[in-house]
Every structure is written in C-alpha cells, then in structure tokens.
Amino acid sequence: MAPTLAAAASSDWFETQGGRVRLVVLPERADGTIPALLDVQLKPGWKTYWRDPGQSGIPPSISFSPASGLALQTMRFPVPKQFDDGYSRYAGYDQSVALPLTLRRDGSAPDGSKVSASIFLGVCKDICIPVQAELTVDLQASATAGSQDEAVVAVAEAALPEAPSPDFAVSDARWSADGKSISVTFTAPARRSDKPPQVFVSGPEGFQFGSGAAPERIGDAYRVDVPLLHKPKSASLSGAAILFTVESGGRSMETPLAID
Structure with missing residues (x-):
C-alpha cells in the first residue's frame, strides 16, 4: 500500500447480467491489517x-496478484438465507451483499500504486451465471473516494x-459415529415469530454441508x-x-466449533 494512502480507494464496477461488483480498499491499520470489501x-x-x-452454487472467491504484495487473510459473510428451487437447497442472498475482507502484506515487493484481484462468484435467476473478473484499485486515485466508501465498509x-454471548452460544458440538453429520446444541434469543432459528x-x-436443517427445541436450548x-x-474430521x-430473534451469531 502506498504510504500516502489516507482514504478508501475503489475499483470500477464490473457489470454483469445479474448486477455488478467492485473492490474497495481502506488504509492499513496499526496492526498491519488492511480492511477491504467485495461489494x-x-x-x-x-x-x-x-x-x-x-x-449447489458457486461460493465467492478472490485472490490478489503478486504485484499487489497483498494476501487475503479473511473473507466474512453476513448471515444468509435458505432457498429451495425445487431441485436443490442452497444458502445465499437475494439482495445486494457486501463482504468484508481482511488483507495483509505477503512479503513481496508491491508496485505501490495498484491493487489487482481476480474474483469468481455466481449469480442466479432463471439460470446461474459464473462471474469472473479482474478488479484493479488505483491507490493514487484515493482522493476521489474517501469517507463514502469507508462508511460502506463500516456498515458491512x-x-x-x-x-x-451468554444467551446466544454453542454448548456442545460433536460428530456422529459415522462422521456423516455434525450435532450442535445451542442457546438462542427468543423468537419474534413462529420461524425457527436458521442454522448454517x-x-x-x-x-x-447440507442447508435447511431444522433445530429441535430441547428445554431451554x-x-x-x-x-x-x-x-x-x-x-480429517478431527x-x-x-x-x-445461526439467526434467531432478529440477531445472528457465528462461532468456531470446538470438536475433539
């Protein structure tokens, strides 16, 4: 990243039949991480x-060119929805979605002015279309971006x-004896309707993993x-x-499962 970068910078939008996608990159933080966004x-x-x-479906993926001197550390997702098209069940989004990224320098020498990334994802309506694109962020043009894109990242x-938290947590997780399923016991906030907690x-x-599994109420869990x-x-499963x-009562929670 250029040392003078003081505001967010964004790629141009890549237009496709079902919508459009871009990459936003923010200034490097004190801990060495670089916030970014796949919009x-x-x-x-x-x-x-x-x-x-x-x-079914194509999960989003992104990789950065060696010339950028950056590597993807994490890609995070808001809680999705469950869909059933009559042929298969899948998890995804039926509205625009912003995916926060965390980047780090990978030790190679960047050119100091541009970040280039290859993205691959799927969009669906009557048919599913693979979307593959190269997105480039010009860090020297950051003066034209700034606070608006920083706000988009903050909202995402x-x-x-x-x-x-005490009222929203996993209390037990284990593999089945044959290793073909995973059983999770959890607490969740009170529901606002008859809709059960949605689990992914x-x-x-x-x-x-399969989607659409229905949780069973057992006492308070x-x-x-x-x-x-x-x-x-x-x-290995181990x-x-x-x-x-999981989403319940208008809230969502995510946690790694500790399984022996």
Whole structure:
C-alpha cells in the first residue's frame, strides 16, 4: 500500500447480467491489517451464494496478484438465507451483499500504486451465471473516494454475525459415529415469530454441508443435526475448522466449533 494512502480507494464496477461488483480498499491499520470489501450489487430477482451454498452454487472467491504484495487473510459473510428451487437447497442472498475482507502484506515487493484481484462468484435467476473478473484499485486515485466508501465498509462490518454471548452460544458440538453429520446444541434469543432459528455450517476448503436443517427445541436450548455432504478423502474430521452460524430473534451469531 502506498504510504500516502489516507482514504478508501475503489475499483470500477464490473457489470454483469445479474448486477455488478467492485473492490474497495481502506488504509492499513496499526496492526498491519488492511480492511477491504467485495461489494456485490444484485438486480431485482437475482441471487448470489454464501461461502458454503450447500447442494449447489458457486461460493465467492478472490485472490490478489503478486504485484499487489497483498494476501487475503479473511473473507466474512453476513448471515444468509435458505432457498429451495425445487431441485436443490442452497444458502445465499437475494439482495445486494457486501463482504468484508481482511488483507495483509505477503512479503513481496508491491508496485505501490495498484491493487489487482481476480474474483469468481455466481449469480442466479432463471439460470446461474459464473462471474469472473479482474478488479484493479488505483491507490493514487484515493482522493476521489474517501469517507463514502469507508462508511460502506463500516456498515458491512456492522451487519456481520455477533460473537457468542451468554444467551446466544454453542454448548456442545460433536460428530456422529459415522462422521456423516455434525450435532450442535445451542442457546438462542427468543423468537419474534413462529420461524425457527436458521442454522448454517461451513468448513475448510472441500467440505460441504447440507442447508435447511431444522433445530429441535430441547428445554431451554436447541439441537440440530447438519449433514456433511462432502469432504476431501485426505481430510480429517478431527481438528477441522468448522464455523457455526445461526439467526434467531432478529440477531445472528457465528462461532468456531470446538470438536475433539
């Protein structure tokens, strides 16, 4: 990142049939992290996918060119919705979505003026369209961006699931004996309607979980069994980094699962 960068900088919008997408990059923070954003704006009636869509779909991905001198540390997602198109169930979004990114320098020598990234995602209406694009942020043009894009990033970060709290947390998680599903017991805030808590599970690259599992009420808590649809043959269930995401009562929470 250029040392003089003092405001957000944004790529041009990449236009596609179902909407448009851009990359926003903010100044480097004191801890060495660089906040950024993948901004996906959808046209009415179009959808895009969560990080683990389930039975079908293309999860968003982004990688940075070596010349940028940056690497992706995290891509975070607001809680998605569950969809059923009659053929498959999947998790995603039916409105525009902004995905906060955390970047770090990767040790290579950047050119100091531009950040280039390759993005790949899917958008769907009657058909699904793969979207592949190269997005470039000119850091020297940051004077034309600034506070408006910084506010967009702040709003996107505020929309992310909260951390566990006494009334919203996982109390137990374990694999089934055959390793084909994961059972999670959790507490959640009171519901505002008859809609049960919505649960989503995601794992490392190559893991794929089913969506749409219905939690069962057990006393003051809930229990849900989520099927594991696929994992790499070489991957071990022991120690696998699994994320549990749940929405209930107008709130959402996300936490890693501690499973022996």
